Amino acid sequence: MKIQYKGSVSPEALETESTKLVSEEQVTSSEASIKTQKDRFYLPVLNINHNHEWPSKPLEDRKHFTDEVATETCLGNCCGVEGLKGACCHLDPYDTEHVLGPLKGSDKDEWIRDILAWFRKRGLNLTRADVVIDYEEGKIIGETLFKDAPNNGIFQEPSAYPMLRFQVIGPRYACKFMNPVTYKCGIYAMRPNMCRTYLCNYVLTNFLVKTKSKPNTWQKVR
Numbered sequence: 165m166k167i168q169y170k171g172s173v174s175p176e177a178l179e180t181e182s183t184k185l186v187s188e189e190q191v192t193s194s195e196a197s198i199k200t201q202k203d204r205f206y207l208p209v210l211n212i213n214h215n216h217e218w219p220s221k222p223l224e225d226r227k228h229f230t231d232e233v234a235t236e237t238c239l240g241n242c243c244g245v246e247g248l249k250g251a252c253c254h255l256d257p258y259d260t261e262h263v264l265g266p267l268k269g270s271d272k273d274e275w276i277r278d279i280l281a282w283f284r285k286r287g288l289n290l291t292r293a294d295v296v297i298d299y300e301e302g303k304i305i306g307e308t309l310f311k312d313a314p315n316n317g318i319f320q321e322p323s324a325y326p327m328l329r330f331q332v333i334g335p336r337y338a339c340k341f342m343n344p345v346t347y348k349c350g351i352y353a354m355r356p357n358m359c360r361t362y363l364c365n366y367v368l369t370n371f372l373v374k375t376k377s378k379p380n381t382w383q384k385v386r
């Protein structure tokens with residue numbers, strides 16, 4: 165998952181960070197509207213890639229980030245915000261903090277081939293464009309849907325593609341494969357490696373994790 169930056173999650177910090185990333189002229193006119201949308205959909209803007217904003221929890225206070233803990237956290241206490249689900253699978257049109265790509269390595273061609281075959285077996289004859297966004301289209305998406313995000317330059321970078329296609333959820337977007345009611349991944353067993361190996365800064369600074377380089381060891385990474 166290509167991330168530009170991530171950050172802290174206290175409500176006060178979120179408020180500060182989200183407004184800071186909007187231009188000065190926009191703040192006055194859109195602050196109230198953004199706050200209303202945040203309240204309504206309960207999805208604060210999270211800067212999940214701002215390393216410096218996530219304090220490292222002492223070793224003795226950390227739990228193992230097991231599948232069970234991951235489910236509890238990601239589907240109900242994402243980034244330490246009660247009720248928040250799956251922020252890293254969402255995109256925010258006011259703050260393009262991360263995009264759902266690039267798919268690279270085996271994700272790039274093999275995963276796309278395999279997921280299309282997986283859908284075909286279930287009677288859905290999808291094409292590549294149904295599951296990913298490529299550069300030419302993504303450039304236009306960046307200039308249109310994300311035109312109000314001060315940090316939308318990521319869409320102009322060929323290296324950010326292919327990225328997972330997304331859907332509209334409330335005032336934001338989320339991966340096309342996220343169930344919009346349960347917020348669970350609809351292709352969990354088939355999700356790309358990008359998603360399997362992704363650990364946000366909240367997870368890295370609060371839990372003991374297994375990484376790709378040390379898959380058998382619970383460790384404090386940050």
Ligand code: SF4
Pocket residue numbers: 212237238239241242243244249250251252253362363364365366367
């Ligand atoms: S990995 Fe981090 S950002 Fe993603 S759902 Fe879990 S807690 Fe939230």
Ligand code: SF4
Pocket residue numbers: 252253264328339340341342343348349350351352355356359
């Ligand atoms: S494939 Fe699943 S885990 Fe990956 S971004 Fe989409 S919903 Fe999230």
